[in-house]
Structure formats: C-alpha cells, structure tokens
C-alpha cells in the first residue's frame with residue numbers, strides 16, 4: 334500500500350468524521366473545556382481529565398467571595414459540601430439516590446477506609462480477593478489491610494488484554510472470603526466487568542464487594558442500586574474533571590451504613606459533630622465515613638466537572654463513547670496493524686470503558702515521537718499505549734487525525750530506525 338492510497342483512505346474517513354461531528358448531540362460540550370493548544374489532540378483523559386472552562390472562575394469566586402468576604406457564614410455552609418457533591422455524583426453518574434456517597438480524601442485513602450470497614454464486618458474470615466489487573470495503589474492498600482488484620486490476599490491472574498475471567502473468581506470464592514475488591518474498568522486494558530454478576534457471585538458466599546470505579550465513573554453508565562453493589566470508591570480527576578489530585582468519592586449501600594465502622598474516626602463522622610463531645614460516636618448515615626474538613630477548594634472544582642457530566646447524561650456519553658471507539662478501532666485495524674500495532678484491549682467496545690490500549694514493541698521509542706507530533710496519549714511501559722476517547726470533548730475528526738499522526742510517526746521510525 335502506498336502513501337497516497339493511505340492518505341486517500343484517511344481523507345475519506347476524515348470527511349465522514351466531519352459529518353458525524355456536525356450531528357453529534359454532545360458537540361457543544363467541547364467548548365465548555367479550555368481548548369488544547371492549537372493543533373494538539375488530547376487523548377489522555379484516563380490519566381487526567383481536561384480543565385472545564387468555568388472552573389477557574391468558579392474557584393476564584395469561591396476564594397474571593399465566599400472565603401474572602403463571607404468567612405463566618407460560609408464556614409458552616411461548607412460543612413456538608415462533601416455530602417452534597419457526593420449526592421450529585423450519585424444522581425448523575427452512579428445510578429443511585431442521595432445519602433450513599435460522600436467525597437473526601439484521595440481514592441487510596443477512601444479504599445483503605447472501606448476495605449477495613451468491610452473486613453471488620455466479616456470477622457473470622459481470612460481472605461481478601463483482588464486481581465493482578467487492579468491498579469497498583471489498590472493492591473498496596475489491600476496488602477496493608479490484610480497484613481494488619483492477619484489475613485491473606487488472593488490475587489487472581491487475569492489476561493493482560495481482556496481482563497478477569499469470572500470462572501477464576503468463582504473458583505476462588507468460598508466462605509473464608511471476607512472481601513472482593515476489583516476495578517470495574519481496567520486501567521490497563523479497559524476491560525469492563527459485569528458488576529451485577531460479580532456482586533451476585535460474591536454475595537452467594539456471604540462476602541462483600543468493594544469496587545474501584547476510577548476509570549468507569551463518568552465514562553460508562555453505572556447502576557449501583559440495581560446491581561446491589563455494597564461498596565465503591567472512584568477518582569475525581571479522570572472522567573469527572575475535578576483536576577489534579579481531585580478528591581475521590583466513596584459509596585456505601587444504605588442498608589450497610591450503620592453496620593460498618595471505618596478506621597479513621599474523625600469529627601466529621603460524629604453523630605453530633607459540633608457538640609465537641611469527648612468520645613467518638615459514629616453518625617448512623619454515610620456521614621460516618623467522613624473524617625475531617627473536606628477539601629472545599631478542590632470540591633468546588635470537582636462540582637464543575639460533575640455538572641458537565643450531568644449535563645451530558647450518561648446514556649448520551651455511552652452512545653458517543655461507543656461510536657468513537659468503533660471508529661478508532663476500524664482505523665487502527667486499517668492503518669496501525671500494518672505498522673506493528675496489536676490490540677491490548679477486549680475487541681468488543683461494549684466490554685470496554687472509554688480507552689483503547691494498543692501494544693507495539695517499540696512503544697517506548699514511539700511515545701516521545703507521538704507527543705512531539707502534538708498528540709497526548711499515555712504510555713505504560715514496556716509496550717503499551719493508551720488512547721482515551723472521552724465523549725465530552727473528543728471529536729470524531731480528532732480520532733482520525735490521531736490515527737494518522739501515529740501512522741506517520743511509526744512509519745518514519747520503522748523506516749529510519751530499526
């Protein structure tokens with residue numbers, strides 16, 4: 334295949350993509366983000382979501398007006414901010430009602446709190462199950478919780494490109510399991526698990542499930558209530574657009590709340606927070622999973638991102654996400670398989686989140702060249718490249734352009750280098 338033919342096919346794809354951009358019901362949301370520098374395409378939203386255009390103004394107003402001028406009243410109206418933003422995430426992105434989600438610390442700490450609460454609620458059981466597809470911080474946290482409680486961690490082996498096989502989970506489950514903790518969407522392969530089915534399997538042996546929704550929330554529809562999910566946490570800085578280090582949410586099913594005790598007992602979890610009583614007495618609601626004053630400035634930024642997700646609506650996000658994914662996958666097969674790429678993700682877009690991972694033996698040499706071509710994607714050493722087509726701010730034409738840049742850069746490296 335000659336260059337001119339490839340250019341021809343790509344040109345035709347670009348033409349079709351322009352028509353799809355013109356019909357895209359979410360197209361207007363792209364302008365609600367600060368534009369990338371001219372010519373740059375950002376497909377790295379699975380590492381850090383883009384900056385909403387209104388965030389800096391909202392932060393400035395918050396700092397100057399509420400904090401600066403209105404100190405006293407403002408302080409008390411911030412007290413329940415972690416709960417209010419939790420309710421908003423629940424409604425827009427988690428398929429559940431109010432009073433089950435709070436926002437506070439980073440994902441790692443939220444996971445720690447709920448993992449400890451869960452193992453305490455299953456005394457006498459000695460096992461925590463996770464998988465080798467789970468994000469490293471989750472595995473470190475679970476290892477620490479197990480060590481502190483005299484338990485052992487069973488780490489299920491997964492297929493690097495397609496994720497966890499539920500038969501492996503079935504085989505590992507027995508009445509000695511206290512907790513199963515998995516990522517709904519794999520940070521690596523994008524593999525999406527069946528939440529309802531996993532919950533059912535784990536409940537059948539009387540254990541609890543703790544989901545990490547970091548790569549799923551705001552990217553794929555989630556139904557915590559309908560799937561009878563026990564516990565979950567999720568990052569605020571990927572598909573919720575809360576900014577670097579944005580606080581994470583935690584979710585506890587209402588029926589479990591007053592039976593679980595989390596380990597970091599602070600005043601924001603107290604039944605009578607402002608009574609300043611000498612002894613800890615946990616609030617009966619989801620408030621008990623809070624610890625200290627929530628990061629109000631960060632929550633203000635997060636509220637803006639969550640609002641955009643709510644405006645889009647998760648059904649529309651999913652529909653566009655699948656359309657972008659199918660376009661990307663077709664173009665990858667046509668233009669990137671011939672220059673050495675293979676899929677490192679499940680081949681069915683409905684079994685993935687919003688990123689697609691590619692494998693190339695030269696990935697670590699290619700990644701800086703791709704960045705220099707003004708295409709931002711993630712590199713996971715040694716040989717993976719992750720492209721995140723976030724529906725709120727990616728155009729169909731961006732997908733075509735991105736594949737073309739990767740094709741050109743890779744062709745140059747292969748011809749000039751090895």
Ligand SMILES: *Cc1c(COP(=O)(O)O)cnc(C)c1O
Pocket residue numbers: 439440441442468470471516520545547548568581
């Ligand atoms: C991004 C991410 C985190 C982030 O953890 P922090 O403690 O908030 O930095 C945790 N788990 C998963 C699966 C993630 O994708």
